[in-house]
Amino acid sequence: MTIEKTNRLNILTDFYGDLLNDKQRMVLQLYYSEDFSLSEIAESLGSSKQAASDLLKRSEKKLEKFESVLGLAAKEADRSKILSDLFKNYSKDTELLKQLDALRRIDE
Numbered sequence: 001m002t003i004e005k006t007n008r009l010n011i012l013t014d015f016y017g018d019l020l021n022d023k024q025r026m027v028l029q030l031y032y033s034e035d036f037s038l039s040e041i042a043e044s045l046g047s048s049k050q051a052a053s054d055l056l057k058r059s060e061k062k063l064e065k066f067e068s069v070l071g072l073a074a075k076e077a078d079r080s081k082i083l084s085d086l087f088k089n090y091s092k093d094t095e096l097l098k099q100l101d102a103l104r105r106i107d108e
Contacts, residue, residue, distance in 0.1 A: 006032050008073075012063040015072045024059040031056055 009032050017025050023045070030036040030044065042052040067073055083104055090096050 009060060009063060011073050012067055015076075016063050016066040016070075019066060020059060020062060023055060024062065027052065027055050028059050028063075 009028065013025070013028050013032070017028070020028070027041055027045070030041050031038075036044070038049050038052045038056070041056070042049045045052060045055075047055075083100060086100055087097065090100075
């Protein structure tokens with residue numbers, strides 16, 4: 001598991017986690033946020049390691065499917081990049097910076 005994959009799945013869980021069932025959310029949380037092993041997850045679910053692995057893979061695929069259809073994480077990354085560039089390029093325009101900061105707070 002790479003740090004990039006972990007970060008991506010944590011971001012996707014933030015965006016789409018409420019669309020998953022409780023077990024799907026839990027397995028993603030335990031594996032990617034709490035750093036549980038598949039064996040530990042299986043024990044907490046009262047299932048086999050293979051069942052935990054299958055549930056994790058299905059949950060990951062669901063998140064990726066939601067993102068491919070809705071694109072919320074990609075849109076947020078684009079929006080953040082644009083705002084960051086604007087702050088950098090117009091750092092001397094205090095009035096514009098105030099407006100950009102207000103816009104950024106709306107997005108948070």
